[in-house]
């Protein structure tokens with residue numbers, strides 16, 4: 211029997227502090243503070259104690275969109291370093307995108323990613339499978355085999371690439387429906403973005419950067435909503451970046467279409483005024499848009515039109531970023547800064563309360579992915595996948611202090627509000643006060 215007591219904590223930031231007793235990974239009691247028992251349930255004498263000092267307890271975060279770069283680019287991130295970044299960011303489950311080397315288009319790769327994540331033991335690393343072989347958009351991958359494998363793939367995406375061929379997308383949606391899995395689309399009509407490196411608008415025009423028009427995203431969102439309608443399938447829109455996408459998702463939902471969408475922290479906070487310096491740390495797909503798009507995305511997340519936050523954590527090596535803008539790889543780090551950006555853009559301005567944060571960072575992504583052990587209420591009988599948050603902390607981002615192997619954070623030297631004080635995976639503390647637990651306590655091989 212192993213007991214953990216979280217002392218003096220405020221679930222969802224509401225009410226007076228309570229004690230939470232976790233036994234063998236499950237919440238067994240929750241109630242008024244006392245020394246030897248929690249709500250009448252006796253606490254083991256050797257119980258581990260986490261003093262919460264009135265801080266906020268939320269369900270552990272779930273990230274539907276993470277790039278961990280293993281296999282193939284372990285010089286930029288590994289499942290181990292990415293898991294550490296995730297635990298420090300308050301995550302208890304992440305979905306690792308399929309654009310690795312080799313591509314995760316077979317169960318050999320997806321099963322490996324799952325197993326390695328369990329071995330590391332800091333966060334559940336769920337593999338995303340490719341929709342098409344080699345992400346080439348030509349031939350469907352063996353989604354059924356990946357779904358039936360040990361990695362139990364539930365989300366398929368060619369992320370980094372759009373499933374641009376409408377017939378392939380239609381077949382993928384039909385196949386996904388029959389398997390009970392989800393297609394997550396990187397919405398980018400490639401004919402409209404050839405050579406594009408930045409949001410098409412006045413800033414890119416003035417700076418001489420080739421433009422990525424909003425319509426490249428929106429036309430695919432509209433098309434896929436219609437294809438999902440006709441297939442009776444679900445579709446998920448990755449990294450929504452424009453006000454027009456918000457309108458389209460809203461319209462599709464009103465039609466009863468099974469569509470969901472995510473937004474990244476960087477599209478909520480940053481805009482294309484950052485391009486001024488030509489620093490490629492600001493290069494990302496889809497590109498940073500205009501301030502009006504960021505405002506529309508914030509409102510859509512608060513209103514529930516956009517379902518959840520996903521980091522699109524995309525580590526890149528220094529030589530892939532410290533070069534001319536056109537040659538640089540798109541993508542930015544996100545796992546360790548996500549909560550702070552959500553507090554800055556939504557909680558501080560009063561658009562979202564802590565219950566709302568639990569929804570968009572944990573409950574909704576868990577539901578979209580079909581995880582039954584994540585995003586659960588903080589209540590007796592529920593798995594103890596939890597995040598303890600210090601809402602009053604503020605910290606200054608330093609890339610070299612982040613757990614990621616890569617340094618490409620756009621928030622370098624920015625001072626941000628709120629900090630993850632501890633993360634618990636099935637009752638085991640995986641990160642505490644900015645340090646991850648070193649014991650690798652996975653289930654594999656036990």
Ligand code: NCD
Pocket residue numbers: 277309369370371396493494495496522524525539540541542
């Ligand atoms: C991602 C990457 O680097 O893998 N890059 C990015 O700019 N977002 C791919 C992706 O999410 O589209």
Ligand code: ZN
Pocket residue numbers: 369370371396448449495496
């Ligand atoms: Zn993408």
